[in-house]
Amino acid sequence: MRLPFFSKPEALLRPARTTDAAALAEIHAEGGFAGSWSPNEFENLLADRAVITDIASDSRKTDVIFGFVMSRMAADEAEILTIAVRRKSRGNHIGHRLMDTHMARLAAFGVKTLYLEVEEDNTAARKLYEKAGFVTAGLRKGYYRKPDGGFANALIMKLGLENL
Template sequence: MVTADAAAVAALENESLSPWTAAQIAALPEQKQYRARLCRAADGELVGWSCLLLAADEAELLKIAVPLARRRQGIGRALLADAVAGAARAGARRFFLEVREHNQAARALYAGAGFIEIGRRQGYYRQPADDALVLEKSLRGIYEKSA
């Protein structure tokens, strides 16, 4: 991702709850601990994005979003698989994320990818209010050499 992509990503963010601002997104390319990935159609249209935070041997998925008109076509699953593989390649051993309790689409996506619930943050989200579920997927064994 480059700074010139920020406006398109911000427009995509605005289709979801708790969107990041264009200024937050424009700052990402300068912050090396963040790994932002864009998914484009053949004609260049932005059809999804993800943002991962890498720190020590942990990764946290901060964002994953697909435009309304492009949902249920497998893009979210592909972006999530890319984020997991990228985290493992970068040396992460644990992969975390937070999801709204009432976000059934995202929860189904994560459950299908093997994430398990490890905690709850009550009243974490606003507009609308919701609890955050903390999910984890272990990356041990991915990209590690067998003994």
């Protein structure tokens, strides 16, 4: 028998609120991205009606956030701006669940094609996107500046949402 007190917290998926801004900035800062976004920048993004953000939170305490994904819509297209899961919560399929929920929500808004950019060497992110059905649509050589001063290629990936 598994005692509920000791079991791993379940993730609950929900749309983000502007009050989540500080937590999202914290999780984004853990993501290893070149530039960090402030809580104020997240608050502005969350208030933007063209920006859709889904969150995975602790089902027992919904202000405890494990990860999020954020996209900007334009006409019938959207682009993933960022996705990140807290380091200690990674590898538990939260990324997969975030993507599934997010793609369904974007499709319900009328989005037909979803784009993203990913560093060529980011194995975990590429696995996540490929499993979700994304295909490579382009390559930007030396697009990302790495912390060691080097450069990394970016892949442009694309997914049709019409048949979801």
